[in-house]
Amino acid sequence: MDMMQLLISGLANGCVYGLIALGFVLIYKATEAVNFAQGDFMMLGAFITIWLTNTEYLGLNFYLAVPIAILIMGVLGYLLDILVIRRMFGQPQIAVVILTIALGFIIRFVVGAIWGHDPHLLETPFAGKELKIGALVLGYEEIAVIIVTLLLTFMLFTFFRKAKLGQAMQAASQNQLAAYYVGIPVKKIQSLVWALAGIVAAVAGALFASKGAIDPSTGLLGIKAFAAAVIGGFGSLPGALIGGLIIGVVEPFAAYYLPAGYSQVAPYAIMLLVLIFRPAGLFAQMQNKKV
Amino acid sequence: MRFVFKRSYDDDIKLFKHRPQFIYYLLLLILLIALPWLIDDFFLGEATNVLIWAIAGMGLMVLTGFTGQVSLGHAAFMALGCYLNVILMQNGVPFIISLPLAAILTGFAGAIIALPVLRLHGIYLAIATLAISILTEDIIVIAKNWTGGVMGLVAEPIEIFGLDIDRYGTPVLFYFVVLFIVLFVLMVVRNLTRAPLGRAFTAIRDSEVSAQALGVNVTKTKATSFAISCAIVGLAGGLLGHYAGAFNHETFNLVFSIQLLLMIVIGGLGSIHGAFFGAIIVGFLPQLIAITRGSISSIFNLGSLPLPGIESAAFAFILIVFILFEPRGIYGLWIKIRTYFELFPFYRKNMFKRQKTYLKTERMK
Numbered sequence: 001m002d003m004m005q006l007l008i009s010g011l012a013n014g015c016v017y018g019l020i021a022l023g024f025v026l027i028y029k030a031t032e033a034v035n036f037a038q039g040d041f042m043m044l045g046a047f048i049t050i051w052l053t054n055t056e057y058l059g060l061n062f063y064l065a066v067p068i069a070i071l072i073m074g075v076l077g078y079l080l081d082i083l084v085i086r087r088m089f090g091q092p093q094i095a096v097v098i099l100t101i102a103l104g105f106i107i108r109f110v111v112g113a114i115w116g117h118d119p120h121l122l123e124t125p126f127a128g129k130e131l132k133i134g135a136l137v138l139g140y141e142e143i144a145v146i147i148v149t150l151l152l153t154f155m156l157f158t159f160f161r162k163a164k165l166g167q168a169m170q171a172a173s174q175n176q177l178a179a180y181y182v183g184i185p186v187k188k189i190q191s192l193v194w195a196l197a198g199i200v201a202a203v204a205g206a207l208f209a210s211k212g213a214i215d216p217s218t219g220l221l222g223i224k225a226f227a228a229a230v231i232g233g234f235g236s237l238p239g240a241l242i243g244g245l246i247i248g249v250v251e252p253f254a255a256y257y258l259p260a261g262y263s264q265v266a267p268y269a270i271m272l273l274v275l276i277f278r279p280a281g282l283f284a285q286m287q288n289k290k291v
Numbered sequence: 292m293r294f295v296f297k298r299s300y301d302d303d304i305k306l307f308k309h310r311p312q313f314i315y316y317l318l319l320l321i322l323l324i325a326l327p328w329l330i331d332d333f334f335l336g337e338a339t340n341v342l343i344w345a346i347a348g349m350g351l352m353v354l355t356g357f358t359g360q361v362s363l364g365h366a367a368f369m370a371l372g373c374y375l376n377v378i379l380m381q382n383g384v385p386f387i388i389s390l391p392l393a394a395i396l397t398g399f400a401g402a403i404i405a406l407p408v409l410r411l412h413g414i415y416l417a418i419a420t421l422a423i424s425i426l427t428e429d430i431i432v433i434a435k436n437w438t439g440g441v442m443g444l445v446a447e448p449i450e451i452f453g454l455d456i457d458r459y460g461t462p463v464l465f466y467f468v469v470l471f472i473v474l475f476v477l478m479v480v481r482n483l484t485r486a487p488l489g490r491a492f493t494a495i496r497d498s499e500v501s502a503q504a505l506g507v508n509v510t511k512t513k514a515t516s517f518a519i520s521c522a523i524v525g526l527a528g529g530l531l532g533h534y535a536g537a538f539n540h541e542t543f544n545l546v547f548s549i550q551l552l553l554m555i556v557i558g559g560l561g562s563i564h565g566a567f568f569g570a571i572i573v574g575f576l577p578q579l580i581a582i583t584r585g586s587i588s589s590i591f592n593l594g595s596l597p598l599p600g601i602e603s604a605a606f607a608f609i610l611i612v613f614i615l616f617e618p619r620g621i622y623g624l625w626i627k628i629r630t631y632f633e634l635f636p637f638y639r640k641n642m643f644k645r646q647k648t649y650l651k652t653e654r655m656k
Contacts, residue, residue, distance in 0.1 A: 034414050087615050091645075093413060094361050098556055099614050101549055102607035109604030117599060216600075223425065223545070230418055265429045268422045275419045276407045 004136055006252045012142035012211065014248020015149035019204035020225030021232065021240035022156065023197045028234050029160065030169035030193040033085075033096040037104035039222015041198060045073045045205030046214045047111050050120050062125050070202040077198025081191040089187065104219060112216040119213030122206065145207045152203060153241045160237065169193055227271035233281020242282070246270070293633065304485040323470060327463040335462050341574035342469045343530045348555050348566030349480050350523030355552065356561040357489065358516040359496030360409065364420030365524050365551050367427035370543035372397040372525025373532035377444050378437060386449040394526040401521025405514040424548040431540040443539025446532045458534055469530055476523055480563055483519070492516050496561075546603070553610050559622025568621040572609070577602050618645065 023038040035041070051057045052065035060068070084103075088096050126140035160166035172179040172186045179186050208214060228247045232239025247267045254263035274281060295302075295309050307313040327335055351365050375393035380386060408419045431438045438444065449456040449468070456464045483489040491512045494502035503509050532538055550573065558569025580602055617624050623643070631638040 034417075084611070084615065091618065094417070095614055095618060097361070097414065097417060098553065099611060102553065102610040102614075105600070105603040105607035106611075109600040109607075112600055220545075223421065226418060227422070230415075234414075261429065261433045265426055265433075268425050272419060272422045272426070275411060275415060275422070279411055279415060 006256060007249060008136070008138060008142060010249035010252045011245060012139075012145045012248070013251065014228075014245035015145045015241075016204055016208045016211070016244070017221075017225045017228045017247050018241040018244025019149055019152065019200060019207065020222055021229040021244050022153065022237060023200045023204070024226065024229045025232075025235060025237055025240045026156070026197050026200060027193055028173075028229075029237075030173050031096075031190050032173045033093055034100070034234075035197060036097055036100040036222070036226075037107060037219075038197065038201060039225060040104040040107040040219035041073070041077070041201035042205045042208065042222065043214060043216060043219035044076075044107050044111055045069060045198070045202035046122065046209040046218075047115050047120070047205070047216075048072055049202065049206040050122050050209055050214075051115065054120070054123050062123070066202075066206050069206060070199050073198040073202035073205075074195045075198075077201075078191050078195040080198075081194035085194060086187060086190065089190075104222070108216045108219050111219075115216075117215055117217075119215045120209065121213045122209035124210045127210070139211075141207075141210045145211060148203065148207060149241065152200065153237060156200075157237045165189075165192070224267055227267045230271050231274050231282060233283040236281065236283035239281060239283030306481065306485075320474075327466055332462050335466055336458070337574060337578065339458075339462070339466045339469050339534060341570045342466075342473050343527055343534055344554065344570035344573050345567045346469075346473055346476050346530065347524050347527035347551055348558065348570050349476055349563060350520050350525075350527060351551055352555050352560075352563065352566045353480060353483065353492070353523065354516050354520035356555060356565065357484065357492040357496060358513060358520075360513060360516065361413070361417045361552070362420040362517075362520075363417050363545075363548050363552060364422070364424035364427075365520070366543040366545070366548035367420075367424045368397050368401055368521040368524045369528030369531065369547070369551075370427055370431065370540075371400055371521075372528030373538060373543070374431070374438055374444065375525070376529035377446050377532050380447055381444075385451075387451055390526065390529045393529050394522045397525025397528070398518045398522030402514055402518035405517035406510075409510065409513045409517060421545070421548070424545050428540050428544055431543075439539070441539060443537055443542070444532075445537045446535070449533060458536060465533070469534075472526060472530065476526065477563065480523070484563075488512070488515065550603075550606070553606065555620075557606075557610055557613055557620055559620030561619075562622045564622045564625070565620050568625075572621070573606070576606055576609075580605055619643075 020038055020042050023041065024035060027033060027035045027038075049065060049069040052060045052069055053062050058065075080103075084099070085096065088099060124141065126144065129140040131138045131140065131143065160170060168179070168184045169189055169192075171182070172184055172189045176186055205214075208218070224247060225244065228243035229240050230243070231246055232241070232243030247270070250266050250270065251263065254266040258266070293309065293311075297303065307316070326338060330338070347365070347369060351362065354360050354362055354365075372393050375396055376389050379389035379392060384392070404423065408416065408423075411419055432440050435441075448460070449465075451468070454464060455461065456468060458465050483492075491502065491507045494505060494507055495509055495512060495516075499509055502512075528543070531542075535542060554569035554573045555565055556569075557572055558567065559565030584601075613620055619626070627643060630642065
C-alpha cells in the first residue's frame, strides 16, 4: 500500500509538472521559442489566486477567485507579448530564451517584494478533506489536481488538432513566412498563445498552491518541468503530461529507495539520458519533410 | 575620420588595426598595472573580482560568442576547475602547476561531455547544459570525500617562488597574479580569433551548413570550442576559489551559470570587449545598488528595506533593455557612438540594422 500511496502523490506532483510543461510546449509549438519563465508564471498565478482567495487578503469566494486569477494571468500574458516579446520578432530564437530567463528573475523579485518570501498556502474549500479507499488515503486536492490536469491536456490537445485557431498556431510556428502568405495573422496568434500560456500557468499555480505551500523561489520548479517537457518531446502536449508524470513518479520512489542526495539527481539524469539517446523525446515531433 | 589602408592580406588579421589603437591599449595596460597605487585595498579586491569574471566571460565567449553554442552550464566547469585546483594543492602540488593542470583537466572533461551534448542544437543544447549545471551541484554534495560536501573546501594561500600570496594578506600580489592570467587568456583568445580555428568557429556560428560545405569538421570544431571554453572557465574557477577563500556546492549554482551567460550578452556577444564590459557590470552592480539604496532611503527616511533578489532583478532589467534596444550589448553601443563621431556628420540611423529572419520550425528536417 505504501507503493500505491507513493504512486498517487507522485502522480499528483507529476500533474503539476506536466501543467507547467504544457505551458512550455504551448509556446514552443506556436512560436518555436522557449519560455524559461513559465515556472515563475505559475508562481505568479498561484500568488494572484492566493491574494484573491485568502482571508488575510481579499477573501473572495474560491470559485469566483480562480476564474478571475485565470483572466488576470491571461491578460498579463497577452500584454507581455505585445509590450516585450513582439519586439523580438525576427530575432534569433536564443534571444527570446535569454529574455525570458531575465523575466523570471524580475517576476520572482516583484512577487517577493509584494507578498514577501514566507510560504503561502491557498485556502481551498476542499482543504484537509480526504477520501479513503481501503487503506489508501487520497487528499481531495490530489484528486482535483489529477482530474483538472487530464481535462486541460485533453482540451488543449483537441484545440490544436481540431480548432482553426490551434491549427493556425501550428502553421505559424512551422513557417512564419508561409503562414503570412496564407493569411494567418502571425503576430496576433503569438499574443494569443502567450495569453493561453498565462492561463495554463494560472491553473497550474492554483493547483500547486492548494497542494502545498508556495514561495517566490518555487518558480525555479520550472526547471523540473523543463525536464518533463524534454522527456516527453518538446512540442507534444500529451508528451509533456507524460513526461511530467514520469518525473513526478520517479521522484518519490527515488527518495524512498535511493540514499539521500541521489534522489534529486534522478529527474535530471533521466532528462540527460533522453537528450543523449533520443534527443527528440519519447513522443518525437521530428519528421522528415516529404518532398 | 580615419582611413586604414590595407596593403596585404595579413593586414586583416593584425593584432592592432592602426597605431593609435595600439597606444590606447598600451595606456590601458599601464593604468591596470598602476591600479594598486591609485585605489585602496577594498576597490582593488573588487577590481580583482571583475578581472576573474572577465576571464570566465572570455571562456564562455569562445563558445557562445564565437561558435554560437549557448551554454547554461558553465558554472559546472568553473566548479570543476576550482575544486580540482584546491584538491591538487591539498595534495602538495604547487599553485603554478595545479592551476594550469586543473584548467587542462577541465578542458578534457568539457571535451568528453561535449561529444554527446553538442549533437543537440540551440534550445536543446541550452537545456542539456542546464541539466549538467544542476547535476554538478548535487554531485559535489554526493562526492563529499573529495569535495567536503555541504561544508565545502577552503583554498590555501598561494605560494609562488617563496612569495606568499593571499587575497586579504597581500591583495596587490593577488591582483597581479590575476592580471597576468587575464593577459595570458586575452592573448590566447585574441590569437584564436585570428587563427584558422577561430575562423572555423565563426563560420559555424553564422551557418553550420555553409561551414560544412567549406570543409569544416563541424562536430570536431564544436567539441574543440567547448574544450577551450571549459579550460578557460576552469582557470577562472580556480582563481575564484582563491578569491572567495571558502566555497561549497552553492557557490557554483545554476543562477551563477545563468548570470555568466547574461553577463556576456549584456557586454556584447561575439567580442572580447563584451566579456570585460559585462564583467564590469556584474562586478560593480551590487555596490551601485547598495549605494543607490542607501541614498534613496536616506532621502525618504525609509530605513533599510529588505529586498532580497534586487540585484538579480536589476541585472535582469538592464538585460531586457539591452536585448530589446541594443542586441549587440554595451560593445555594440560603443561601436555605434564611435562610428557616429568618426563619420560625423554622415552617420545614418540604419547603418547597424540587423537583418530579420523568418522563423522555420526545427522539427521538420
